[in-house]
Amino acid sequence: MIHRSAMPLALACAVLLPTMPVVAEEAGFLDGARTDLLLRNYAFNRDFRSHDAGKSVINEWAQGFILKFTSGYTPGAVGLGLDGIGLLGVRLDSSPEHSGSELLPVHDDGRAAQDYGRAGAALKLRVSASELKVGEMLPDVPVLRYDDGRLLPQTFQGAALTSREIDGLGLYAGHYREVSLRHSANMQKLSSWSAPGAESDGFSYAGAEYRFNGERTLAGAWHAQLDDIYRQSYLNLVHKQALGGWTLGANLGLFMDRDEGRALAGEIDSHTGFALLSAGRAGHTFWLGVQKVGGTGGWQSVYGASGRTIGNDMYNGNFTNADERSWQLRHDYDFAALGIPGLGSMIRYGHGSNATTRSGSGGREWERDLELNYTVQGGPLKFLNLRVNHASNRRSFGPDFDQTRLIINYPISL
Numbered sequence: 001m002i003h004r005s006a007m008p009l010a011l012a013c014a015v016l017l018p019t020m021p022v023v024a025e026e027a028g029f030l031d032g033a034r035t036d037l038l039l040r041n042y043a044f045n046r047d048f049r050s051h052d053a054g055k056s057v058i059n060e061w062a063q064g065f066i067l068k069f070t071s072g073y074t075p076g077a078v079g080l081g082l083d084g085i086g087l088l089g090v091r092l093d094s095s096p097e098h099s100g101s102e103l104l105p106v107h108d109d110g111r112a113a114q115d116y117g118r119a120g121a122a123l124k125l126r127v128s129a130s131e132l133k134v135g136e137m138l139p140d141v142p143v144l145r146y147d148d149g150r151l152l153p154q155t156f157q158g159a160a161l162t163s164r165e166i167d168g169l170g171l172y173a174g175h176y177r178e179v180s181l182r183h184s185a186n187m188q189k190l191s192s193w194s195a196p197g198a199e200s201d202g203f204s205y206a207g208a209e210y211r212f213n214g215e216r217t218l219a220g221a222w223h224a225q226l227d228d229i230y231r232q233s234y235l236n237l238v239h240k241q242a243l244g245g246w247t248l249g250a251n252l253g254l255f256m257d258r259d260e261g262r263a264l265a266g267e268i269d270s271h272t273g274f275a276l277l278s279a280g281r282a283g284h285t286f287w288l289g290v291q292k293v294g295g296t297g298g299w300q301s302v303y304g305a306s307g308r309t310i311g312n313d314m315y316n317g318n319f320t321n322a323d324e325r326s327w328q329l330r331h332d333y334d335f336a337a338l339g340i341p342g343l344g345s346m347i348r349y350g351h352g353s354n355a356t357t358r359s360g361s362g363g364r365e366w367e368r369d370l371e372l373n374y375t376v377q378g379g380p381l382k383f384l385n386l387r388v389n390h391a392s393n394r395r396s397f398g399p400d401f402d403q404t405r406l407i408i409n410y411p412i413s414l
Contacts, residue, residue: 032072038062061093130163143224150319198264228261249278271312274311283337289328319352326352359397
């Protein structure tokens, strides 16, 4: 069991650091540094199709600036470095009647902020093939994935350790105490999707992943705890295999959740299993996803975090209500197979049934997503990416809506 302090992190440091071989880092603090600026233009429209929705339409447009600095390490047995991030969002179009897209913060009068932003940094220490970071970060591990689905990414304050001293084996530990949501300039305490109003003192995790079979297979085991809300274990197996002209893939996962401490989100004793299978050939990739939630309560995760670890995660939902059973069909196409590199498309449909929510049991829902994206391959706008996607959601336990997003990302290396 993970206790309320950063016990996994401290334990991992105590065990791993003394056994690491002494290896000097060749690249210096500035020699190994890079700075990147991402310009993100984002237009969001959500049209509610039911009368019980608070607004008929949400419609906003904004410009984002995401600046990232990553240093190298000072020479010597112990290398020191610094990572920094600067975020700025600027309103281009909004009104009190149409705000609420989570592109921008919204004031008490319903008006979106003219602009917002924040800056943060993380100190890092490297010994051999192990790294410790302390500060503001973008965690991306199976039990905690930062959300980057709007104008600016979500960030967390805490500490994280990664160790890859053994070929194929990755060991991870971390502890976070605060979060800044994707539409906020401030830090706040952590909570869960199941009880957003219940504050926790911290989130801790420890995990291991092993790649083998020519790195075609990955096996992982994780444990996490959101103090006084839930504790979670996660097992997963990922495999890719060439067969004739096909590339087959399988992503299998099992979450086991329990309430923890004061159980501020109520009784939790659930398990969520999924299988996401794929088959690719000649530019086509076909996907089939099946998923089931059982026990008491739904799948647990940190409030605001992305659900992309789960098998049937889609643009607006992931079918993880208590008792819910769901399936997904998806088709991706890479137009490079037709001689148009940089152009891609995606269509998917997900369906859930037997969901237990605040509205009762037996809930049903479906979502249909469409996307077309293109990345410029050369010239002064090389790497500029244009994405347009459309989603339709229908639920027996919530408002129905259709949603369209236009996103332009232009990365600049400084």
